[in-house]
Amino acid sequence: MKTEDKIRAQLAAQPIIIYMKGVPTNPQCGFSAKAVGILDATHIPYAYVNVLEAPFIREKLPSISHWPTYPQLFVNAELVGGCDIIEEMSNNGSLLPLLTAAAPKKEEAESEALSVSEVTQLVQQGIDDAKVMIEGEGCDLTITVVSAQFNELTIVKKQQLVLATLKEPLASGKLHAVSVKAFTPDEWQDKQQAGGLLQIQH
Numbered sequence: 730m731k732t733e734d735k736i737r738a739q740l741a742a743q744p745i746i747i748y749m750k751g752v753p754t755n756p757q758c759g760f761s762a763k764a765v766g767i768l769d770a771t772h773i774p775y776a777y778v779n780v781l782e783a784p785f786i787r788e789k790l791p792s793i794s795h796w797p798t799y800p801q802l803f804v805n806a807e808l809v810g811g812c813d814i815i816e817e818m819s820n821n822g823s824l825l826p827l828l829t830a831a832a833p834k835k836e837e838a839e840s841e842a843l844s845v846s847e848v849t850q851l852v853q854q855g856i857d858d859a860k861v862m863i864e865g866e867g868c869d870l871t872i873t874v875v876s877a878q879f880n881e882l883t884i885v886k887k888q889q890l891v892l893a894t895l896k897e898p899l900a901s902g903k904l905h906a907v908s909v910k911a912f913t914p915d916e917w918q919d920k921q922q923a924g925g926l927l928q929i930q931h
Contacts, residue, residue: 732785736793740806743776744831748790749800750781757781760812764800767819773828804831843903848872848895855894871908875917887911 730738739746745768751757753765768775780787780799791797794808802809804827809815818824843851849861852874862873872891879887888909898904912920 732789733793736786736790737806739776739778740803743803744833745773745775745802745804745828746777747775747800747802748778748780748786750779752779753777758799760798761800764802764812764815767815767824768802768828770819771825771828773825773832775828804828843898845870848898848904851898852891852894856890870904870906871910873910873912875912875914877914879911879913879916884911 747764747768749756749761749765751761753769756762756765765777778786780790787799790801794801794803796808796811798811800811800815802811802815809818809827815824818827845863848863848870852861852872853859856874856876856878858876858878860875864871864873874887874891878890882890888911891909891911892899892907895904895907899907
């Protein structure tokens, strides 16, 4: 990939990106240090490229951005400017709205998370006699499944059987932290009697 293509790919992939000398935790020039200090204070995530470690980008970027010095801040692939402009926008209150509008929305990510009923449905499609109980919300779920199909299976095989039904949402990121507990009906019955847990809701 040519350097120019690489830069354009970075700009397309990252809504907020700063090309700087050094890294945010260890800037290698005062202007970069000031710029990332202002960005860090907004608590909005951003990407960065250390041009000291990417000499080709360091040489090529000014001809694309028409800006000769570093750092260079881009928002939605548009050059915002260098340290002075970042500082000025921070002082006049225009920087934060710009970054907020560009930042990926957390709410959207949350709304993409599967509902409890959708997770239950997926498991039951794959394991037709499954009784499914789910604790937690959003992406952080504990899924308990009881099925006669688990008879004779090891603990790992049982969990794999459940996870296989959720393969697509796990791959796409709609499910993240999932804890699976799988029991045969007999094991579940024993557990109920031992621990007095909630009865299965049909």
